Amino acid sequence: MISKEQKKQEKLNRMRHSMAHVMAGAVLKLMPEAKFAIGPAIENGFYYDFDLPRKLTNEDLETIEEGMKEIIKENVPFEKEVLTRDQALEMFKDQPYKVELIKELSENEEISIFKMGDLFVDLCRGPHVEDTSRLNAQGFKLLSIAGAYWRGDEKRPMLQRIYATAFGDGKALKAHLEHLEEMEKRDHRRVGKELDLFSLHEEAGPGLVYWHPKGARIRVTIEDFWRKQHYKNGYDMVFTPHVGKSWLWETSGHLDFYKEGMYPNMVMDNADYYTKPMNCPFHIMIYNNGKHSYRDLPFRWAELGTVYRYERSGTLHGLLRVRGFTQDDAHLICTPDQMQDEILEVLRFSLFMLRSFGFENISAYLSTMPEKSVGEKDRWDAATESLRKAIEAEGLEYKIDEGGGAFYGPKIDLKVKDTMGREWQLSTVQFDFNLPDRFNMTFVDKDGVEKKPYVIHRALLGSIERFFGVLIENYGGAFPVWLSPVQVKVIPVSNKFDEYAKEVEKSLRMADILVEGDYSDDRMNAKIRNAQNQKIPYMLVVGEKEMNEKAVSIRVRTGEQKNGVALADAVSMIQEKIEKKEMP
RNA sequence: GCCAAAAUAGCUCAGGGGUAGAGCAACGCUCUCGUAAAGCGUAGGUCGUGGGUUCAAUUCCCACUUUUGGCUCCA
Numbered sequence: 001m002i003s004k005e006q007k008k009q010e011k012l013n014r015m016r017h018s019m020a021h022v023m024a025g026a027v028l029k030l031m032p033e034a035k036f037a038i039g040p041a042i043e044n045g046f047y048y049d050f051d052l053p054r055k056l057t058n059e060d061l062e063t064i065e066e067g068m069k070e071i072i073k074e075n076v077p078f079e080k081e082v083l084t085r086d087q088a089l090e091m092f093k094d095q096p097y098k099v100e101l102i103k104e105l106s107e108n109e110e111i112s113i114f115k116m117g118d119l120f121v122d123l124c125r126g127p128h129v130e131d132t133s134r135l136n137a138q139g140f141k142l143l144s145i146a147g148a149y150w151r152g153d154e155k156r157p158m159l160q161r162i163y164a165t166a167f168g169d170g171k172a173l174k175a176h177l178e179h180l181e182e183m184e185k186r187d188h189r190r191v192g193k194e195l196d197l198f199s200l201h202e203e204a205g206p207g208l209v210y211w212h213p214k215g216a217r218i219r220v221t222i223e224d225f226w227r228k229q230h231y232k233n234g235y236d237m238v239f240t241p242h243v244g245k246s247w248l249w250e251t252s253g254h255l256d257f258y259k260e261g262m263y264p265n266m267v268m269d270n271a272d273y274y275t276k277p278m279n280c281p282f283h284i285m286i287y288n289n290g291k292h293s294y295r296d297l298p299f300r301w302a303e304l305g306t307v308y309r310y311e312r313s314g315t316l317h318g319l320l321r322v323r324g325f326t327q328d329d330a331h332l333i334c335t336p337d338q339m340q341d342e343i344l345e346v347l348r349f350s351l352f353m354l355r356s357f358g359f360e361n362i363s364a365y366l367s368t369m370p371e372k373s374v375g376e377k378d379r380w381d382a383a384t385e386s387l388r389k390a391i392e393a394e395g396l397e398y399k400i401d402e403g404g405g406a407f408y409g410p411k412i413d414l415k416v417k418d419t420m421g422r423e424w425q426l427s428t429v430q431f432d433f434n435l436p437d438r439f440n441m442t443f444v445d446k447d448g449v450e451k452k453p454y455v456i457h458r459a460l461l462g463s464i465e466r467f468f469g470v471l472i473e474n475y476g477g478a479f480p481v482w483l484s485p486v487q488v489k490v491i492p493v494s495n496k497f498d499e500y501a502k503e504v505e506k507s508l509r510m511a512d513i514l515v516e517g518d519y520s521d522d523r524m525n526a527k528i529r530n531a532q533n534q535k536i537p538y539m540l541v542v543g544e545k546e547m548n549e550k551a552v553s554i555r556v557r558t559g560e561q562k563n564g565v566a567l568a569d570a571v572s573m574i575q576e577k578i579e580k581k582e583m584p
Numbered sequence: 585g586c587c588a589a590a591a592u593a594g595c596u597c598a599g600g601g602g603u604a605g606a607g608c609a610a611c612g613c614u615c616u617c618g619u620a621a622a623g624c625g626u627a628g629g630u631c632g633u634g635g636g637u638u639c640a641a642u643u644c645c646c647a648c649u650u651u652u653g654g655c656u657c658c659a
Contacts, residue, residue, distance in 0.1 A: 055588070146654030147587025154656045158587045161654070193595075202632080202650045258659050277659085312585050312657060313650090321658080406659065494616040522621085529620035543618060555619060 012168060016041035018078060018128045019068075019140055019166050020048045025120035026067030030060065036122065037097045037150055037159050044176060045140070045165035049148055051097070056145045056160050064162070065142050072137045076117035078128040083111050088123065097150065098123045139173050140166035183420055188472035189318040195477050195534060197485070198319065198468075207316045207323030209465050214485035217514065219464060221483055223304060225356070226328060226461070233349050235300040235330060240282035242306060246272040251438055252281040263308045279305035280432070280457060283331045284439045292443045297453060298334035298342055304464065305329045319469030326464040332456040335443065339454045340386045343429065346458050347390045350414055350427040353460045356581065357471065358480060359416035364396045367404035367411050374408055375433025383431040383454070384410040408434035418474040426467065429458045478535040478557065481577040481584050488574060489531040490517040493524050493543030500547040504540060504567060511571045513578070528555065537584035538574060556584050
C-alpha cells in the first residue's frame with residue numbers, strides 16, 4: 001500500500017531530480033567542457049556535482065538559473081533509452097565520472113540514460129517528468145556553491161556542487177525560503193550575540209567558549225537542575241583533574257587510537273601530560289583505588305567534566321562543534337545482574353531530562369557491533385539486547401544502526417526534534433568493553449571470585465555547550481521563564497519612580513527571581529522595546545498609580561497585559577511559572 | 585584537513601591606489617515621559633596578521649590566522 005504522502009513525496013522527488021538534469025543542461029551550455037558527477041534529489045531540493053574548468057561565482061549561479069528557466073519554457077522532453085555496456089561507455093567516453101559509475105554496474109543491471117532533448121544526456125535510472133513543462137520555473141532557487149568530494153571520499157577529487165531548493169509551486173518555495181530565514185534568525189551564534197550570552201575569540205583559540213554573565217546564568221540554572229536530579233536518581237558527584245600523565249592515555253588506548261584528536265603533550269618533570277579528551281579513565285582511577293564487593297555496586301558517578309579535543313579546523317561551528325566542552329558525563333559500574341535495570345533507569349532519566357527542557361519529540365538509535373571491535377561476543381549480545389529492551393519498555397520509536405556502534409561497545413543515542421523540525425542528537429548511552437579490560441577493573445562476586453564489571457558511559461545533554469546552542473535555536477532565545485537569564489525587567493515610567501521600582505526589584509530578588517531594573521534616561525517606550533528585544537519574559541511597569549497602590553503593571557513578552565496587579569501576587573505568579581518550567 | 589567566499593568602529597554594514605563613512609550602541613547635556621526607538625552634541629578605527637608590488641596600499645598580489653557555506657571526520 002502506498003500512502004498519499006509517499007505518492008506526493010515520490011512526485012516531488014521526480015520533479016527535483018528532473019530539475020537537477022535541467023541544471024546540468026544549463027551548466028553544460030555555460031561550460032561545454034564540464035564533467036558531470038551525480039545530481040540527486042534531496043530533502044527540500046536537489047544538487048548536482050560538477051568538475052569544471054574554473055571556479056563558479058555567484059554571477060554564474062544567476063546565469064544558470066536563467067538558463068534553467070529557458071529550458072523549462074521550451075518544453076523539452078525527457079526520454080529514456082536502454083543501452084548496452086559498450087554503447088554506454090562509448091557515449092560517455094569523455095565523462096570519466098560516468099564511466100566509473102557504468103563500470104561499477106553489475107552485469108544484470110539495466111543501463112539506462114535519459115535524454116533531455118538534445119541539451120543534456122545523463123546516465124540515470126530515472127524516473128523523470130515527461131517534459132520540462134511539468135516543472136515550475138517559479139518553484140526553484142539556486143542556493144549555494146559548495147565543495148564536495150567525489151563519492152564522498154576525501155582522497156578523491158573535490159568537485160563543485162550547486163545546491164538548490166525546489167517545490168511544486170511558488171507558494172511552497174516561498175514558505176520554505178521563509179522557513180530558512182526564520183532559522184537564520186534563531187541561529188544560536190546570532191542570538192548569542194544579540195542577548196550577550198557567549199563569545200569565541202580568534203586570538204585566544206578557536207573553538208573555546210567564553211560564557212558571558214547572562215549565558216552563565218542559564219548554564220548555572222541548567223547545572224543546578226542537573227545536579228539535583230542526579231542526586232535524586234542515586235548518582236554521586238566526582239571531580240577529576242583536567243590533565244593526566246601519558247600512562248593514563250597509554251593504558252586507556254587513547255594515545256594509540258585517538259592521538260590526532262588530542263591536544264598535544266606538555267612536558268613537565270620528564271613526563272608527558274595531556275589534557276583530557278574524556279573523563280572515563282579518571283573515573284576508573286577512582287574505582288581502582290580500592291577493592292569492591294558486589295555489595296557496593298552499582299556505582300553511578302557523574303561529573304560535569306570539561307574535555308578538550310582537537311577537532312579539525314573546518315568542522316568548528318559556534319557552540320555546536322567546539323574544541324573545549326563540558327560533558328554531562330557519568331559512568332555506571334555494575335554487575336551483570338544489575339545491568340538491565342541500570343539501562344532502563346538511565347534511559348528513563350534521560351527522557352525525563354530532555355522533556356524537562358521542553359523536548360517532547362524524542363526518538364532512539366540503537367547501534368550494534370561493528371566489524372572491528374573488542375570484548376566477548378556474548379557480552380555484546382547481552383548489552384545490545386538490554387538496550388533494545390529498555391527502548392521498547394519506554395515505547396520509543398527507534399532505528400537500528402547495524403554495525404554502527406563504537407569499537408568498544410553498543411550504544412543508544414537519543415535524538416530530539418526542535419520547534420523548527422530539526423533533529424539533534426543529545427543523549428548517548430554506551431557500553432564499554434575496552435576500559436574494564438585495559439584498566440583491569442574487578443569486583444569480588446558472591447562466590448569470592450574476582451569478576452569484570454560492566455561499564456556504561458552516558459551523557460544526557462551531551463555537552464553543555466552544544467546543548468546550550470540547541471536550546472537557543474529551539475527557543476530562538478525566547479526561553480521559558482526558568483531558563484531566562486533575566487526573568488523580569490522593572491521599568492519605571494520615568495525617573496521619578498525609580499525608588500519604587502527599586503523596591504519592586506528588591507522584592508523580586510528576595511523571592512529568587514532574576515530581575516533587573518531599567519533606570520536609564522530612556523523613555524518608557526524605549527525601555528519596553530529594549531526589554532522586548534532581549535526577550536525578557538516579564539516587564540513590570542511602575543508609575544504613579546502602581547506606586548500608590550503597591551502594585552505593578554505586567555507586560556508579558558507575548559504582548560499580553562495585566563494592569564494593577566498587587567506586587568505580592570505578581571511575585572507568586574512568576575514563581576509559579578519558574579517552578580512549572582512554563583513559558584511566560 | 586579539503587573546496588569556495590569573507591574579514592572596515594562594540595554591533596550591522598557602505599566605501600575604495602592619495603592614511604576612512606552611516607545607523608545603532610557608548611558618553612555628555614536637555615526633556616520626566618503610561619506600553620516596541622525623544623532631541624542635540626561628543627568620542628570611537630595601524631581597515632584580521634605578516635610580507636610583496638608602488639612615489640604612495642585599508643584598496644592590487646602572496647602567505648598565514650579566523651569566520652561563513654559545504655565535503656570529510658566526530659574514538
